[in-house]
Amino acid sequence: MFLPPAPFLANPKEPKDFPLGRWNLYVGGAGCTVDGYLNIDLIATPGVDVVADAEWLPFASGVFQRVECDAVLEHVRDPQRVMKEMERVLLPGGYLHVVTPFCHPFHAYPRDYRRFTIQGLKQLAGPLEVIAEGWRAGPTATMLVFALEYVKLLLPLRIWRAAAHIFLGWLLFPLRYLDRYLMRFPEAHRLGNHSYVWFRKPGSSSALIS
Ligand SMILES: C[S@@+](CC[C@H](N)C(=O)[O-])C[C@H]1O[C@@H](n2cnc3c(N)ncnc32)[C@H](O)[C@@H]1O
Structure with missing residues (x-):
C-alpha cells in the first residue's frame, strides 16, 4: 500500500x-x-x-x-x-x-x-x-536504483531496509523525470x-x- x-x-x-x-x-x-x-x-x-x-x-x-x-x-x-x-x-x-x-x-x-x-x-x-x-x-534510473541499494547495504535489519526503501523511494522518485531531459543526449547511454x-x-x- x-x-x-x-x-x-x-x-x-x-x-x-x-x-x-x-x-x-x-x-x-x-x-x-x-x-x-x-x-x-x-x-x-x-x-x-x-x-x-x-x-x-x-x-x-x-x-x-x-x-x-x-x-x-x-x-x-x-x-x-x-x-x-x-x-x-x-x-x-x-x-x-x-x-x-x-x-x-x-x-x-x-x-x-x-x-x-x-x-x-x-x-x-x-x-x-x-x-x-x-x-x-536512463542514467537517473541507474543513479536512483544504486542509491537505494547502497543505503540498504548500511542497514543491518530487514525492517530498516524495507522502511528505507519506502522512505527514499518516495523522496527520490521525482528525480526520475530528469531522464526525460538526459535521454535526448547520445552520451546518456x-x-x-x-x-x-x-x-x-x-x-x-x-x-x-x-
Ligand atoms: C528478472 S525476472 C523477469 C520477469 C519478467 N520478464 C519481468 O520483466 O518482469 C527473470 C525471469 O527469468 C526466469 N529465468 C531465468 N533463467 C531462465 C531460463 N534459463 N529459462 C527460462 N526462464 C528463466 C526467472 O525464473 C525469472 O522469472
Missing part, C-alpha cells in the same frame, strides 16, 4: 505495437499475466504455462509471430544459445523484443551472470535484422539502466491475425 513509484520512467519512444500472431511466446514471465502469449519460465509459478529452460525451447521451429524476452538474458548460462532458440521458434517475418540491463545491481533469478550493451546484444543476434533499438530507462532491441526474422509469413 505504501510502496513508492518505480525509480525509473519507461522511455515513451520504445516501440510496443509490432503485430501479435495466433501464437506468441513470452520467455521468463514468472509472476506476470501475459495475455496473448504462451508464458514459459524455469520456475513453476502462477501465470506460467510451460516450465522449461529457454536454452532448450520445447517447441517446433517457426511457430511464433512474436517473442518477448524482458530482463531474462542476464540470468541464463548461455545467452547466445537462447537467442538462437528464440530465432528458431520465430516465424519468418516474426518479431523478437529483447530487454536487458546494463547498469543495474546484482539480482539473482535464480542466478545473475552478466550485463549487456546494445552492441553486445546485437552481436548475439545471428541472422536477425535490427528494427529498433534504444534505452528503456554511458550510464543507461536497461536497453531494448526489436529484431525481425528475415522472410515473410501470412500467419498474422490482422
